[in-house]
Amino acid sequence: METHLKHTPLREWHVRHGARMVPFAGWEMPVHYASGALQEHRLVRTSAGIFDISHMGQLEVRGTDTVAYLEQIISSTMETLGVGNSRYGLICDTSGAVLDDLFVYRLPDKWWIVVNAANTDSDYAWFTQHLNSYMVEVSNVSDQTAMLAVQGPAAIEIMDEVSGGAVSPIARFAAAECSIAGVVCLVGRTGYTGEDGVELFLDAGDAQTVWDAILTSEVGRRADLAPIGLAARDSLRFEPGFALYGHEISREVTPVEARLTWACDLQRDFIGRDAIAARKEAGPQRKLCTFTLTDRGVPREGCEIYAAGAKIGSVVTGMFAPTVEAYAGNAFVDSAYAKVGTEFEVDIRGKRKAAVVVKRPLYKPAYK
Amino acid sequence: MTFDKDVKYLESHEWARKDGDVVVCGISDYAQDSLGDVVFVELPEVGQTLKKGDAFGVVESVKAASDVYMPVSGEIVETNGVLEETPETINEDPFGDGWLIKIQPSDVSEYEGLMSAEDYKAYTEGLED
Incomplete structure (x- = not known):
């Protein structure tokens, strides 16, 4: 089975540097390095970490009808997205079920779309199925593209050093081309x-050069910059309340249950719009909530949730959240139980543990 | 990787050490390294009597929950309270401060039947892919 797993261009580097490799979405990926996921998590919160996320998919769209074409498929507004900026959006089917979430960068010569690894092929198929008569070209450039991330309070200073000061002028959610170690990179x-x-x-062929240049930078060394695996990537995204496909969003929910209607422009048509608007109007039967355990234990995906003796939902993400130092999770529960302060019980291996719904997010993003 | 020579091992990666009348039990360095950062430990009530091979608790790492098994039959006489607040002690000192339980064994011969450090090391090498 494992012989079919895809490798990122940095796979050998990860193995040589003590990564524990695991299968994820068809890729062999580092889940953590020798220092462990908790230390990696704390390093990103306090200094900086570097991620190889080359498993993520990228689609390129060009052509005169791109805005209308993308607005047919994507829930958020593309028309108002300025050149050199980016925006979060969802793709849904006609029933409003979420097929994926994505990030769209509007560049001078093309639109650059980042999708989840597990959905890259099905997303690309969905995009090509909806070409209709639009004057656009869509290509799947995932295989030839490496994606890295440098995150943390020291990240911008590190990137400034390796780009000759080109990164700090880029505003939040903006993107620009920068040269790093002689390699042209799109930096968002x-x-x-x-x-x-x-x-x-x-x-992809330049990934090692850029990775090494960032890791060996003067500021990076001073900041103890280190590689971060998927386990910390998951806890780092969970605390500020970002959705992960297959957990907070999936074909089982619409953006209404997942609290993502802010990413849906219901003033115009897009695939799934009517179903989402109707669901919003009627009020969803279940809703996403974030909870912390008041008893001790680790909630895990799939744990059932009970209140007044009845099953009222289940956990979609659960963990020890390192920054807030709480056993916490996200769950879909009957809407009546989704309000902050509501108490319920999480079934962890047959034991009912007390939990309470808390205000989202657990951790307020540092750039807000 | 450390294979403490003063303890005996189980195939399920617990270690056991005779300490006077009682048997102390924890998880091996190999086990803590495989699990990754430990974030929660569930231990039995003192006074409970369990058989060799029974699950007596759960060690949970960032990504997974693993049952831990009795190395010998007997009564639980003490559990390591330190682990409630600092479960990472298991990663830091698996054979020392990261111990899990102390057992009053009902049959000491069960202890003698456990694996030596040498055998356990060979066993773990056989587990590598």
């Missing part, structure tokens, strides 16, 4: 950790 002031930082896109 974006990320998935709740910290300031960047995401970089470059030719």
Whole structure:
């Protein structure tokens, strides 16, 4: 089975540097390095970490009808997205079920779309199925593209050193081309950790050069910059309340249950719009909530939730959240139980543990 | 990787050490390294009597929950309270401060039947891919 796993261009580096490799979305990826996931998490919150996230997919769209074409597929507004800026959005089917979430960067010569590794092929198929008569070209450039992220309070200073000061002028959610160690990279002031930082896109063949240049930078060394695996990536995205496909969003929910209607422009048509608007109007039967355990234990995905003796929901993400130092999770529960302060019980291996719904997010992003 | 020579091992990666009348039990360095950062430990009530091979608790790391098994039959006489607040002690000192339980064994011969450090090391090497 493992022979079919895809490798990022940095796979050998990860193995040589003590990474524990695991299968994830069809890729062999580092889950953590020798220092462990908790220390990696804390390093990103207090200093800086570097991520190889080359498993993520990238689509390129060009053509005169791109705005109308993308607005057919994507829930958020594309028309008002300025050149050199980026925006979060969802793709849904006609029933409003979430097929994926994505980030769209509007560049001078093309639109650059970042999608989840597990959905790259199905997203690309969805995009090509909806070409209709639009004057656009869509290509899947995932295989030739490496994606790195540098995140944390020291990230921008590190990136300034390796780019000759080109990164700090990039505003939050903006993107620009920068030269790093002689390699042209698209640098977005974006990320998935709740910290300031960047995401970089470059030719896969240049990944090692850029990775090494960032890791060996003077500021990076001073900041104890280190590689971060998928386990810390998950806890870092959970605390500030970012959705992960297959957990907070999936084909089982619409953006209404997932509390993502802010990413849906219901004033115009897009695939799934009517179903989402109707669901919003009727009020969802269940809703996403964040909870912390008041008893001790680790909630895990799939744990059932009970109140007054009845099952009222289940956990979609659960963990020890390192920054807030709490056993916490996200769950879909009957809407009546989703309000802050509501108490319920989480079934952890047959034991009912007391939990309370808390205000989202657990951790306020540092750049807000 | 440390294979403490003063303790005996189980295939399920616990270690056991005779300490006077009682048997102290924890998880091996190999186990803590495989699990990654430990974030929660569930231990039995003192006074409970369990059989060799029974699950007596759970060690939970960032990514997974693993049952831990009795190395010998007997009564639980003490549990390591330190682990409630600092479960990471298991990663830091698996054979020392990271111990899990102390057992009053009902049959000491069960202890003698456990694996030596040498055998356990060979066993773990056989587990590598």
